[in-house]
Amino acid sequence: MAINVAVVGCGNWGKNLIRNFEHLELLKAVCDLDKDTLGKIKKQSPKVMATSHFEDILENPDIHAVVISTPSHTHFGLAKASLLAQKHVYVEKPIATSTRETQELFTLSEYVERILMVGHLMLYHPGINRLKQLIEEDYLGEIRYIQSDRLNLNPHRADRSVLWDLAPHDLSMIMFLLGHGPDRVVSVHGSQTSADGLVDIAHIEMEFPGGVGGHIHNSWVHPVKQVKLVVRGSEKTAVLDDTISGVGKLQIFSNTNPPEHILPEYLTIEPLKLECQHFINCIRTGRRPKSDGINGLEVVRILEEAEHRLSIANHGVLS
Numbered sequence: 340m341a342i343n344v345a346v347v348g349c350g351n352w353g354k355n356l357i358r359n360f361e362h363l364e365l366l367k368a369v370c371d372l373d374k375d376t377l378g379k380i381k382k383q384s385p386k387v388m389a390t391s392h393f394e395d396i397l398e399n400p401d402i403h404a405v406v407i408s409t410p411s412h413t414h415f416g417l418a419k420a421s422l423l424a425q426k427h428v429y430v431e432k433p434i435a436t437s438t439r440e441t442q443e444l445f446t447l448s449e450y451v452e453r454i455l456m457v458g459h460l461m462l463y464h465p466g467i468n469r470l471k472q473l474i475e476e477d478y479l480g481e482i483r484y485i486q487s488d489r490l491n492l493n494p495h496r497a498d499r500s501v502l503w504d505l506a507p508h509d510l511s512m513i514m515f516l517l518g519h520g521p522d523r524v525v526s527v528h529g530s531q532t533s534a535d536g537l538v539d540i541a542h543i544e545m546e547f548p549g550g551v552g553g554h555i556h557n558s559w560v561h562p563v564k565q566v567k568l569v570v571r572g573s574e575k576t577a578v579l580d581d582t583i584s585g586v587g588k589l590q591i592f593s594n595t596n597p598p599e600h601i602l603p604e605y606l607t608i609e610p611l612k613l614e615c616q617h618f619i620n621c622i623r624t625g626r627r628p629k630s631d632g633i634n635g636l637e638v639v640r641i642l643e644e645a646e647h648r649l650s651i652a653n654h655g656v657l658s
Contacts, residue, residue, distance in 0.1 A: 342622055343367035345388075348409035349376050349415060353547065356406055357613040361387075370396050382472070382534045382623040391419065397424040404454075404622060407431060411503055414442040422447045429618045431458040432507035433642060436499070436637030441639045442487065445632030447548040454621045456628035457635035459511035463614040466589040468581050469605035470570065471516050479572025483549075486569045487514055490561035500529065500538040502645055510638045511630065513553055516570065520637050521545035521553060527648040532560055543645050573600075 344360045344369040346353055353371070360366040361384060368388035369380050377389040388395075396402055397420060404427040407417050415435040421428045422444065434457040435441045448455035461467050473479060487509035492502075514520050523546050529538035539560050545553040566581035572594075579589045585607065593599035614630075621628045628634075 341365075342403050342619055343401050344404045344406055344619075345370060345399075346404045346406045346408065347371075347393060347396060348407060348431075349373070349483060350408065350656070353408035355465055355611055356408055356615070359609075359612050360406065361614060362612075363619065365619065367402055368396060368399065374614070393420070397421065397426070403427060404429065404618070406618075408458075415444065418444050418455070419447065419472045422451055422453055425453065425556065427454040427618075427622050429454075429456045429615075431461075431501055431638055432511070432635075433457070434632065435639060436503065438640050438643055439637060441632065441636045444448060445499060445636060448632060454618070454625075454628060455632045456618050457620065457630045457632070458614065459507065459515075459630040459638070459639075460610050460614055460635060461508050461512035462515050462630050462634075463611070463617060464512075464581075464610040465605045465608055466581075467512060467516065467568075469603055470568075470577055470579060470589060473577065473603065474516060474570070474572075478575065479570060479577060479591075480574030482517065482549075482551050482570065482572050484552045484554075484569075484571040485516065487513060487557070488556045488565050488567045490556065490558040490563075490565040492562055492564070493559040496533075496537055496539070496559060499556045500541065500646060500649065501559045502529075502538070502541050502543075502642055502649070504559070506541070506543065506555055506642060506645070507638050509555045509557070510641055511634060512568065513555075514634075517547055519548060519549065521641065522549050524644050526640060527652070529649045538649055541645075541649070543641075545641075597631065 341624040344365045346357050346369040349369050349371040370390050371377055381389045405421040407430040411433055414430050418428050418430045436624055489505045511638055525544040527543050529541040531538055540558045543555040549574055568579040576592045589603055592600040
């Protein structure tokens with residue numbers, strides 16, 4: 340059966356989704372409020388329906404799946420409306436901005452028997468999947484500590500804090516690698532360095548089962564982009580640097596002096612391509628997505644707790 344996909348939200352990330360679903364020959368429609376953006380897409384892809392009215396997507400019986408790449412505060416409303424219209428839904432992270440909303444989406448998707456998938460991209464990263472395999476094989480030894488740094492310069496600050504923008508990637512990735520969520524959030528620290536009053540630098544300290552320590556560092560104001568994961572085991576330490584192009588993103592170091600350096604082999608396929616293919620495969624087979632509503636719920640739960648702690652620390656400054 341042919342599956343027709345509509346992408347809602349054609350901004351910087353939406354364009355990547357459009358490209359991938361078009362390569363899969365499944366892109367039926369795009370939707371965005373910016374008519375200039377729609378005009379450019381229509382010029383490049385004249386067979387694709389382009390509309391600024393979301394209702395056109397919902398009411399079209401030839402559209403089977405809706406891919407949502409809009410500001411996070413709109414995710415819940417758009418995803419709910421799509422599920423009620425009997426569409427399968429892929430929504431970018433975070434799936435929603437509260438556990439109540441996320442639970443409602445998951446319950447609704449089960450009721451209408453439609454796929455609900457959240458865009459936790461790192462779960463589809465070949466390097467992350469190779470690292471998970473090595474962890475499960477005890478190649479690093481007993482895992483003692485895991486840290487993820489995601490730092491960049493971001494002038495487009497639509498979220499309530501940097502946590503809602505960047506931390507979903509880190510949280511979903513760490514939980515995927517360890518196989519479970521944290522036992523507790525130990526501490527959360529944030530700084531507001533810009534005039535809009537949003538927390539734009541944040542640190543989350545967590546404790547996972549077995550006493551494994553976890554740390555996330557996010558920043559919107561770092562002039563040099565850094566996307567680095569460190570997993571410390573009792574025998575070896577893994578470092579994945581996603582700013583490196585091509586071979587060498589994932590490196591393993593023995594915990595010796597001097598350390599032995601190893602470059603594990605894995606397929607270098609674009610993670611977003613794999614993620615889009617996974618969504619379509621789940622629709623075709625009825626299989627639950629790797630990044631399903633439950634996965635999204637756990638991430639949102641931790642984000643809510645972290646934001647609450649930041650709010651208290653900053654005397655209610657967060658909105």
